[in-house]
Amino acid sequence: MTFKRTAIAALTLSALFAGPAQSQAVQQVKIGALVDMSGIYSAHGGPGMVTAVNMAVEDFGGKVLGQPIEVLSANYQNKVDIAAARAREWYDRDGVTMIVESTDSAASLALQRIGVEKKKITIFSGSATSALTNAECSPYGVHYVYDTYALSHGTGLAVTKAGGDTWFFITADYAFGHALEKDTAEVVVQNNGKVLGSVRAPLNSPDFSSYLLQAQASKAKVIGLANAGTDTQNSVRQASEFGITQSGQKLATLLVFLHDIKGMGLKVAQGLQFTNGFYWDFDDETRAFANKFYARHKGMPSMVQAGAYSATMHYLKAVAAAGTTDADAVSAKMKEMPINDFFAKHGKIRADGRMVHDMYLAEAKKPSESKSDWDLLKINAVIPGDQAFRPLSESVCPLVKKS
Numbered sequence: 001m002t003f004k005r006t007a008i009a010a011l012t013l014s015a016l017f018a019g020p021a022q023s024q025a026v027q028q029v030k031i032g033a034l035v036d037m038s039g040i041y042s043a044h045g046g047p048g049m050v051t052a053v054n055m056a057v058e059d060f061g062g063k064v065l066g067q068p069i070e071v072l073s074a075n076y077q078n079k080v081d082i083a084a085a086r087a088r089e090w091y092d093r094d095g096v097t098m099i100v101e102s103t104d105s106a107a108s109l110a111l112q113r114i115g116v117e118k119k120k121i122t123i124f125s126g127s128a129t130s131a132l133t134n135a136e137c138s139p140y141g142v143h144y145v146y147d148t149y150a151l152s153h154g155t156g157l158a159v160t161k162a163g164g165d166t167w168f169f170i171t172a173d174y175a176f177g178h179a180l181e182k183d184t185a186e187v188v189v190q191n192n193g194k195v196l197g198s199v200r201a202p203l204n205s206p207d208f209s210s211y212l213l214q215a216q217a218s219k220a221k222v223i224g225l226a227n228a229g230t231d232t233q234n235s236v237r238q239a240s241e242f243g244i245t246q247s248g249q250k251l252a253t254l255l256v257f258l259h260d261i262k263g264m265g266l267k268v269a270q271g272l273q274f275t276n277g278f279y280w281d282f283d284d285e286t287r288a289f290a291n292k293f294y295a296r297h298k299g300m301p302s303m304v305q306a307g308a309y310s311a312t313m314h315y316l317k318a319v320a321a322a323g324t325t326d327a328d329a330v331s332a333k334m335k336e337m338p339i340n341d342f343f344a345k346h347g348k349i350r351a352d353g354r355m356v357h358d359m360y361l362a363e364a365k366k367p368s369e370s371k372s373d374w375d376l377l378k379i380n381a382v383i384p385g386d387q388a389f390r391p392l393s394e395s396v397c398p399l400v401k402k403s
Contacts, residue, residue, distance in 0.1 A: 026065045026066060026067055026324075027067075027095070027097065027324075027325045028067040028068065028069075028070065028095065028097075029064050029065070029067065029069045029070070029097050029098070029316070029319060029325055030069075030070045030071075030072060030090075030094060030095055030096045030097055030098075031053060031057070031069065031070070031071050031072070031096070031097070031098050031099075031100065031312065031315075032071075032072045032073070032074070032086075032087070032090045032094075032096040032098070032099040032100070033049060033050045033053045033071060033072070033073040033074075033099075033100055033101075033102075033308070034073075034074055034076050034083060034086060034087065034099055034100070034101045034102070034103060034107075034111070035047075035049050035050060035073065035074075035075065035076070035101070035102045035103070035126075036075065036076065036077070036078055036102065036103065036104075037075035038075065039077065039078045039204070040078065040203065040204050040228075040229040040230045040231065041078070041102065041103075041104070041126065041228065041229045043229075043257070043259040043263070043302070044102065044126065044228075044229065044257040044259055044260075044302045044304050044305070045101075045102020045103075045125070045126045045302070045304045045305065045308075046102065047297075048293075048297050048299065048301065048302065048305045049100075049102045049125070049126070049304060049305050049308045050071070050073045051293070051296050051297045051305070052293065052301065052305040052306065052308045052309040052312075053071055053073075053100060053308055053309065053312050054071055055292070055293065055296065055309055056308075056309045056310075056312035056313045056316070057069045057071055057312065057316070059313070060313060060316045060317075064316050064319050064320050065319065065320065065323065065324075065325075069316070072090060072094060072096065074086045074090075076103055076107060078103075078104060078107075078203070078204075079107075080106050080107045080110050083101075083103055083107035083110060083111060084107075084110045084111070084114060087099055087110075087111055087114050087115075088114060088118075091114070091118045091120055096120070097120065097121070097319075097325045097327075098120065098121040098122070098123065098315055099111060099115070099120065099121075099122050099123070100122075100123040100125055100308050100311055100312060100315075101122070101123070101124055101125065101126055101127065102125055102126030102127075102304050102305075102308065103126055103127055104127060104174065104175070104176055104203075105127045105128055105129035105131075105132075105174065105175040105176035105179065106174050106175045106176070107127070108124050108126075108127035108129065108132060109129065109131065109132070109136055109175060111124075112124075112132055112136055112138050112141045113136075113138075115138055115140045115141055116138045116139075116140060116141075119140060119327045119328070120140060120327055121140050121141075121142070121315065121327050121330055121331060121334075122138070122140060122141050122142070123141075123142045123144055123308075123311045123312075123315065124141065124142065124143045124144060124145075125144045125145050125304050125307040125308040125311055126145070126304040126308075127143075127176065128146060128147055128148050128151065128176045128179070128180065128228075128255060129147065129148055129175050129176055129179040130143075130147040130148045130149040130179060130183065130390060131175075131179060132147070132353065133147070133350075133352040133353045133354040133390070133395070133397060134352070134390065134395055134396055134397055135396050135397070137352045137353055137395075137397035137398070137399055137400075138353060139328070139331055139353075139399060140327050140331055141353045142311065142334065142349055142353050142355060143353055143354050143355065144307050144308075144310070144311045144355045145277045145278070145303050145304060145307035145355075146255075146275070146276075146277045146303065146359065147354070147389065147390075148176070148179040148180040148182075148183045148184075149183050149389060149390045150275060150277075150359050150383075150388045150389050151180060151183070151184075151254050151255055151274075151275050152180060152183035152184035152186070152187050152254065153183075153187055153387075153388065154274075154275030154359055154361055154383055154388065155184075155252055155253070155254055155273060155274050155275045155361070156183075156184040156187040156188060156224075156252070156254070157187050157191065158273060158361055158381075159222055159250070159252045159273065160187065160188050160191045160193045160222075161191060163221070164193070164221045164222035164250055164252065165188075165191075165192065165193040165194065165221065166193060166194050166195075166196055166219075166220045166221045166222065167184075167185070167188050167193060167194070167195050167196065167220050167221075167222045167223075167224050167252070168195075168196050168197050168198065168199075168214070168215040168218040168220035168222070168223055168224070169181045169184070169185070169195070169197075169198035169199070169223075169224040169225075169226050170198070170199055170201055170208065170211045170212070170215055170223060170224070170225055170226065170227065170235060171198055171199070171200045171201065171226040171227065172200075172201060172203055172226060172227040172228065172231060173200035173201060173202055173203065174203060176228070177200070177226045177227060180226040180254050180255065181198060181224070181226040184224055184226065184252075184254060196218045196219070196220045197214070197218050197220075199211045199214050199215070201227065201231070203231070204230070204231065205231060205234070206234065207234075207238075208231075208234055208235040208238045208239075209238060209242070211235070212235065212238055212239055212242055212244060213242075215244070215249070216242075216244050216247075216249065220249065221248075221249065221250060222249070222250050222251075222252050223239070223244070223249055223250070223251050223252065224252045224254060225251060225252065225253050225254060226254050226255075227255070228255040228256075228257070229257075229260070230263070232253055232255065232256060232260055233260050233263050233264050236251060236253065236264055236268060236269065236272070237264060237268055239251055240268055251272065252273075253272050253273075253274045254274070254275075255274070256272065256274040256276070256362075257276075257302045257303065257304070258276075258279070258280070258300060258301075258302050258303070258374075258376060258377070259299070259302055261364050261376045261377065262373075262374070262376060266364060266365055266366065266367040266370055266376065267367055269364040269376075270364050270365065270366045270367065271363065271364060271366075272363065272364045273361065273362070273363045273380070274361075274362055274363075275359055275360070275361060275362070275383070275388075276303055276359065276360050276362045276377075277303040277307065277357070277359055277360070278301070278302075278303035278306045278307065278343055278360075279303075279360060279362060279377055279379060280300045280301055280306075280374065281374075281375065281377070282360070282379060285341075285342035286306075286342050286343075288342065289301070289306065289309070289342045289343075290306075293305070293306075293309075299374075300374045306342070306343050307343060309343070310339065310341050310342070310343035310344060311355075313341065314334060314337070314339055315330070315334065317333075317337060318330045318331075318333035318334040318337060319333075321333045321337065334349050335348075335349045335350070335351070339355065339357070343357070344357035344358070345357070345358070346385075347385070348385075350392065350400075351392070351397070351399045351400050351401070352392065352395055352397040352399055352400050353397075353399075354389055354390070356385040356386065356388075356389050357385045357388075358382050358383060358384055358385050358388065359382075359383040359385070359388040360379045360381070360382055360383065361379070361380045361381040361382075361383060362377045362378070362379055362380065363377065363378050363380050364376060364377060365377060365378055
């Protein structure tokens, strides 16, 4: 298991040998970055997310409340038990005050429950399940970048309204895939479409041929890919190899990251439409951050990595404003303070923990349209935050006050 401790600010001798009274007066901020370092999601979060968190700490100044900020990172190996064990160890042994993750939905739900138990802030920048701000909401959890509701209502609505009124789903067989299929199917049906069937594929499947053949046999106009990472890349490539898309069926890629498009190449990916929370080449501010990130990481940032930077910065500002690391006080400040940076304009964290911001309907460019290695997408529409995410009127989160 990867376990790395990074000191962001140099510790002075007085800080190193501070007495009990001083250390108890102001708790040191320690941030745990829990990521997939080498597996199916490593390109989207992974080492790049740790880099983004470190950048945020450095840009904040390396200290808060007079204490140096420390970043710890660990590889949870796409395993719920490892994610849970690391979180407990960080809280109980290492004094971690906040965890930011780029994990899968099953692990994030476990982290949410541990955060409630320990009264610790947990920020979800990589997981997708909308349960985090619905039935499984928490006063200490913040869902920052995207969720299955936003993905389904962005891509699902656009594809269905464009004539894709019959669907067959190939779904990752765990919490994220199940939630994404459910949310998208609801959008399809609400817009007079039909779901003709679905099949569930294990995480990290190398061969999607049997699933694709079932989708092809359904005669559905749209094959919805409720998966992510290399699973999405493999299913898109194999659909092209089998001639499925050439025969007239359309792929709806419900969660696609910038690095998926890079991995597939524009020859395969061209024309794919999907919902995204960030694109590096959107405006001058996104480009400035992306170029700074590229200088460190040698790759442009994904929405998870960009979101982790923004979320870390917002957390540190809230700690400074609250004058404490107490989770209740910091959570209140995070919800009180707006978010205005390269990632989000007029962003707001609601009572249910959902950070509401604009989302984007993106499309992979044709090879002839690309001018550089990372010039991969065009933004076809901006989806306002109040339309992108589940309205509070539909929420079952017990933290939401009903009028």
